[in-house]
Structure formats: structure tokens, C-alpha cells
Amino acid sequence: MAKTKTTFFCQNCGSQYSKWQGQCTACKEWNTIAEEIIQKAEKISWDIAETKTNKKVVKPQKVSEISTQSESRLHTRNSELNRVLGGGLVPGSLTLLGGEPGIGKSTLMLQVALQLPFKTLYVSGEESAQQIKMRAERIHPNSDHCYILTETKTQNIFRNIAEMQPDIVVIDSIQTLQTDFIESSPGSISQIRECTTELIKFAKETATPVILIGHITKDGNIAGPKILEHMVDTVLQFEGDRNHVYRILRANKNRFGSTNELGIYEMQGNGLREVSNPSEILISKNEEDLSGTAISATLEGMRPLMIEIQALVSTAVYGTPQRSATGYNAKRLNMLLAVLEKRAGFKLGAKDVFLNVTGGISVDDPAIDLAVVAAVLSSNIDIAIDKRMCFAAEIGLAGEVRPVTRIDQRILEAEKLGFESIVISKYCKLPKDNYGIQLIKLGKVNDVVKHLFG
Ligand code: TYD
Ligand code: MG
Numbered sequence: 001m002a003k004t005k006t007t008f009f010c011q012n013c014g015s016q017y018s019k020w021q022g023q024c025t026a027c028k029e030w031n032t033i034a035e036e037i038i039q040k041a042e043k044i045s046w047d048i049a050e051t052k053t054n055k056k057v058v059k060p061q062k063v064s065e066i067s068t069q070s071e072s073r074l075h076t077r078n079s080e081l082n083r084v085l086g087g088g089l090v091p092g093s094l095t096l097l098g099g100e101p102g103i104g105k106s107t108l109m110l111q112v113a114l115q116l117p118f119k120t121l122y123v124s125g126e127e128s129a130q131q132i133k134m135r136a137e138r139i140h141p142n143s144d145h146c147y148i149l150t151e152t153k154t155q156n157i158f159r160n161i162a163e164m165q166p167d168i169v170v171i172d173s174i175q176t177l178q179t180d181f182i183e184s185s186p187g188s189i190s191q192i193r194e195c196t197t198e199l200i201k202f203a204k205e206t207a208t209p210v211i212l213i214g215h216i217t218k219d220g221n222i223a224g225p226k227i228l229e230h231m232v233d234t235v236l237q238f239e240g241d242r243n244h245v246y247r248i249l250r251a252n253k254n255r256f257g258s259t260n261e262l263g264i265y266e267m268q269g270n271g272l273r274e275v276s277n278p279s280e281i282l283i284s285k286n287e288e289d290l291s292g293t294a295i296s297a298t299l300e301g302m303r304p305l306m307i308e309i310q311a312l313v314s315t316a317v318y319g320t321p322q323r324s325a326t327g328y329n330a331k332r333l334n335m336l337l338a339v340l341e342k343r344a345g346f347k348l349g350a351k352d353v354f355l356n357v358t359g360g361i362s363v364d365d366p367a368i369d370l371a372v373v374a375a376v377l378s379s380n381i382d383i384a385i386d387k388r389m390c391f392a393a394e395i396g397l398a399g400e401v402r403p404v405t406r407i408d409q410r411i412l413e414a415e416k417l418g419f420e421s422i423v424i425s426k427y428c429k430l431p432k433d434n435y436g437i438q439l440i441k442l443g444k445v446n447d448v449v450k451h452l453f454g
Pocket of ligand 1: 099100101102103104105106107108135138139267268269270271272
């Protein structure tokens, strides 16, 4: 029997201490340090590694001799996921998928598992097999390759893996796993760390891709030690507004691809639908002209998106005017209103201003400034903006219309979607002179007002 050993871990950042203390020296959080029993067996035996790889001894290799298995990426049948991963799952990689509860992590992964043409093992520590079956029936009822295992002990999971030899393993979720080698409760720092280490070892030795689902804390970080994110190869984040149907999948870290790609899904009654042309759905198809809306050509990562901005400006009933922004930074809205007041002479100080980015999407691209300004002005004087016009520019404190990055891509997206004109900064450096869309080049907010409303 190994000696019982306890250590203290900060439950917030994962720092280790030999005795208890009130405040974590590393992350300065109070009351986050808890005692955990770590009881290691003398030697961990990896039966699974032995069966699959015959215990090969690793030796140093010349860089030129190492074969890259880049062609052998496993393409999931989900093109949005493939795009975010950089082309598919890399053999032996560990992918962590984080997101708020109820956002659709389990749905996404079950859907991927059901669609895959390979043998997939979906391990759930959260739901019963019946619950998963009910969900599977909503999504994709007949799959012969997907196996469900409701288990939380890693040793039992590895035993099953050794028996069935799956091509892909999905773990839902890492916080429910428990290893026999450590006695603390599931979800604790040392359990998460140890279980992840075991899974990494399994993935690397057998070249099986493993996807982990992870919970996030209330401030948006993945629950558990920060090192969890360092240990895995790819960290994906699934986000969106739960009251809206759109979900965005992005890579926060990717050892095998870019972190600029982004996938968009729509939550439907029968699972998540891939949205391959997001711009079309984010713009409402109203026939009549409505004041207070403007369309912006933004970029989310590398992907151009046309997004509708709506503003409502009305006389403040109470002394202090209200300012509220959904999907946009409220401080930035205040700044733009100040610019309009100072540089264009609009008296918005006594008005309520409400701003909404439609579709429940949140944007932090500065290029939507101009559309925000146009929407606010349009609502203020109650004149609609031509629906075939869109905007892409940043607004500076001096009221200048500033150029934005990748203007070419934005113009081409607007052109592709049939817009007739796009308002940009006159200081933009364009790679070519002729576009199939009219370019309106302006330098100051005043020019924008004059151009739009005469
Ligand atoms: P879920 O995948 O359980 O979220 P997570 O694992 O991130 O906690 O999300 C389930 C939510 O999605 C739930 O509110 C029901 C909804 N849903 C649909 O709208 N359509 C569907 O086809 C499925 C399976 C779920
Ligand atoms: Mg879930």
C-alpha cells in the first residue's frame, strides 16, 4: 500500500502548495485552496499501449527522417468543424471543446460521432445511454459506427478501448472522469490533470484522436487547471446566445492550423445545421425600408460576414439617458455618440440610444463603427438607408473615417451578395481599381452625414 500523500491545490489556477493558506499567491484569489489526496500506485501499467503498439521504445530521430502524417487527417463529415480544425482531426491529437452549459457541446460531438464513417466511441459521464439514444434519434437515427459507453473510471474506459479499438474517442466531459490512481473527487484539479495525462498518453501511443468536452467557469475559462489548455493540442470554444439559434465555433489554440477560422451553426430541432453562407441569414429580408438599420461588412477571424446593425434613438423620458448595446461594446457606442455630438453637431446627449447586432452575434471588429454611426443617424432623423448599401470603416476620435484591415475581402463579399455600393475610408489602399460594386470613399463623419441624408 502506497503512502497516503496530500497536497493543496488552488482550484482556480492549479498552483500547488504544501500547506493550506487563505489566498493563492499565484492568482490572488481567496479561499480557492483545497486539500486533495494524491495516492499514486508504484507503477502505472498501460495495458492498452502494450496491445496496440507492442511497447515500442522511442529513440531520437533526425528532423528530415520524421514522417509528417499530414495527409492522414481524419475528415469529419462536418465541414465547419473541419475548417476550424484546419482540415480535420490529426491522428493522436487531443482536442478540448469548451462552452457554457446547454450551448450544444454534447449535441455537436454526438452529431459528429454519428456522422463519422469510422468506429467511434462516445464516452459519457453525464448522461445515461437512454438519454443519448433519445438525442441521437433527433439528430441522425441510424449509425452503425458509433458506440456509447457510460463510464467515468478511466481504467474501465481504457479496457473497453483495448477491446473495441475505436478510431476516434469522444469524452463527455473531462470533469466527470476519475482515475483509480488518485483519490480526490472527480472534477478536482489533480483528477483532471491525471486523467488528461492518461488520455494524452493513450492518444499519442495509438495515434487515435481524442476529443474532450470541458465545462467552463462563470468567467468564461475552461474549468480546471489552466495547464489543461497547455496539455491539449487544440482548444475549441463553442459560443453563442442561448436564446438565439446561431452558434459559433472557434479555435483558441491550434497546434495544427490557424486560429482565425470560424464555424457557424444553427441549432434546430434535429441537431446543429452547418451554416455555410452566414451573411445571407444574418441580414433580415424586410421588403420595406426601415430606418435605424445599416449593414456592415465585418470579418470574424478570416471569414467575411455581412451583419445587420439596428439602432433606436428616442427622447429620454427620465433625466439620465439610457444607452444599451447588445453584441457590441457599450463603451465604444458611447465614444461614437460623443464623436457624433462633437464633430457632426448631433445633440444626442438627451436621447436614449439602443443598439443591437442581429442574430445574437457579438462583434468586436472596429470596422462596424461606421455602420453603427449610420444606423444611429438613420434612426435619429428617421430616414432609411438604402438596403443595397453597406459599410466598412472605423471611426476615430477626431471624426475621421479610418481604413480597416483586409478591405479587399470585405468588398468582394459585399459584391458577391449583390450589394450595389460600399462606404469605405478614402485612405484605404486597394489592391485593384475596379470592383463590380461602387466604392464610396469618405474621409470624415460629416461627409457620411452629407452623403447619406443630403
Ligand atoms: P447540449 O448539447 O446538451 O449542451 P451542452 O452539452 O453544451 O451542455 O445542448 C442541448 C440544448 O440544445 C438543449 O437546450 C436542447 C437543444 N437542442 C436542440 O435545440 N435541438 C436538438 O436537436 C438537440 C439535440 C438539442
Ligand atoms: Mg453536455
